[in-house]
Amino acid sequence: MKQSEIKFTVTLDENNLPEKIDWSATDGGEQSSSKSVMIALWDANENNTLRIDLWTKDMVVDEMKQFYHQCLLSMADTFERATGETESAKEMRSYAQHFAEKLELIKKK
Numbered sequence: 001m002k003q004s005e006i007k008f009t010v011t012l013d014e015n016n017l018p019e020k021i022d023w024s025a026t027d028g029g030e031q032s033s034s035k036s037v038m039i040a041l042w043d044a045n046e047n048n049t050l051r052i053d054l055w056t057k058d059m060v061v062d063e064m065k066q067f068y069h070q071c072l073l074s075m076a077d078t079f080e081r082a083t084g085e086t087e088s089a090k091e092m093r094s095y096a097q098h099f100a101e102k103l104e105l106i107k108k109k
Helices: 061-083 086-102
Strands: 006-012 018-025 030-034 036-043 048-055
Touching (some): 061 086
Antiparallel strands (some): 018 030
């Protein structure tokens, strides 16, 4: 059986706040740094989602707004691929549009 590894290394300051987030993936030989990461895991035993949300001190609010908007769109895409629920995915994208307009990331239609 093939295995793949995705590794996150978080450098913390003296107050345990993330200063740097590095990641690497064995399959693609990828490695890079990031200002933010959101990881969601499904705990089948508890029927519950576990989350890890980290961001560095130098991630500005405007970047965080854009990051969340893009995550909402990505979740809609993944939800549609995983479930085939096209209409629900459209509703999620519609909310992402509203979210972006409200935060002035994009102009209102």
